[in-house]
Amino acid sequence: MNRTLRVGTRSSALAMAQSTTVAQALENAGYATELVTVSTPGDQSMAPISEIGVGVFTSALREALAAGEVDVAVHSYKDLPTTPDPRLSLAAVPGREDPRDALVARDGLTLGELPPGSVVGTGSPRRTTQLEALGLGFQVRGIRGNVNTRMRKVTDGELDAVVLARAGLARVGLLEVITETLDPLQMLPAPAQGALAVECRVDDVDTEHLLQSTLDNQACRVAVAAERAFLAALEAGCSAPVGALAEVVEDLDEDGRVAQRLFVRGVVATDDAQLLRASVTGETTAAEQLGRDLAAELLDARAALLSGPGQ
Numbered sequence: 051m052n053r054t055l056r057v058g059t060r061s062s063a064l065a066m067a068q069s070t071t072v073a074q075a076l077e078n079a080g081y082a083t084e085l086v087t088v089s090t091p092g093d094q095s096m097a098p099i100s101e102i103g104v105g106v107f108t109s110a111l112r113e114a115l116a117a118g119e120v121d122v123a124v125h126s127y128k129d130l131p132t133t134p135d136p137r138l139s140l141a142a143v144p145g146r147e148d149p150r151d152a153l154v155a156r157d158g159l160t161l162g163e164l165p166p167g168s169v170v171g172t173g174s175p176r177r178t179t180q181l182e183a184l185g186l187g188f189q190v191r192g193i194r195g196n197v198n199t200r201m202r203k204v205t206d207g208e209l210d211a212v213v214l215a216r217a218g219l220a221r222v223g224l225l226e227v228i229t230e231t232l233d234p235l236q237m238l239p240a241p242a243q244g245a246l247a248v249e250c251r252v253d254d255v256d257t258e259h260l261l262q263s264t265l266d267n268q269a270c271r272v273a274v275a276a277e278r279a280f281l282a283a284l285e286a287g288c289s290a291p292v293g294a295l296a297e298v299v300e301d302l303d304e305d306g307r308v309a310q311r312l313f314v315r316g317v318v319a320t321d322d323a324q325l326l327r328a329s330v331t332g333e334t335t336a337a338e339q340l341g342r343d344l345a346a347e348l349l350d351a352r353a354a355l356l357s358g359p360g361q
């Protein structure tokens with residue numbers, strides 16, 4: 051391949067950091083690249099994501115890729131809708147940043163140190179329900195905007211804290227503002243948080259192959275596949291907030307031997323903001339099935355709850 055690869059990116063600092071990492075890895079492997087900025091409605095509107103819809107950050111980039119304006123699209127994987135785009139191929143899932151959420155609080159405080167009544171900002175129903183379920187008496191307030199806008203609300207004293215993806219802060223070089231990285235037991239991240247999705251056109255097999263061979267990380271792909279299958283199965287059954295985290299761990303297999311296994315945890319909120327949690331462990335080769343099994347378990351638990359005791 052001796053053409054220059056046009057790498058499509060959104061213009062935000064986070065998106066630029068992500069696409070630069072990908073372009074750099076391709077350059078290091080000996081390919082010429084060029085970043086092409088694509089503006090999306092998600093960057094132009096400050097309305098809540100729940101109103102402007104899933105895919106708001108990714109669809110314009112996907113259109114530019116399908117139309118041949120760029121050759122490669124780099125997305126935050128968690129922003130991609132679960133329905134596949136038949137025109138595109140998910141050529142690579144590179145190594146993931148730490149997928150956990152992070153707290154940025156005034157005066158260096160941790161969650162446990164924030165007094166009851168503290169005002170905590172997040173625009174995500176997943177983070178809101180999990181924050182409220184901690185029972186610490188926080189007032190959760192909806193916010194939007196890029197990382198800097200959100201953090202400024204803490205420095206300005208408008209909020210006591212905000213919750214953000216640790217990965218986003220890591221990518222823009224702001225890890226030092228984090229006052230606590232939240233344990234997945236308190237706050238399960240969004241499915242695929244911290245991971246990138248690198249796409250090309252489905253008929254561009256040269257690019258597909260080179261993205262796969264230079265960028266793809268198998269362990270990360272497997273973990274994210276489980277989380278996304280979990281999300282897709284739940285989306286089919288309800289529209290509630292969902293969190294998930296899949297990790298490759300050393301565990302005993304069915305024959306009692308130590309092996310690499312996939313440990314998947316999931317959470318879904320009920321309509322009255324109760325949280326249902328479950329986990330499964332299984333073969334790394336059965337990632338998507340594990341995600342679907344986990345979803346089925348939680349949908350059953352939800353159905354049992356809805357039908358009420360004694361029925």
Ligand SMILES: NCc1[nH]cc(CCC(=O)O)c1CC(=O)O
Binds near residue numbers: 126214
């Ligand atoms: N929804 C916006 C978005 N999409 C990806 C990230 C962070 C990077 C990532 O999770 O990979 C963020 C910001 C956030 O959730 O704080």
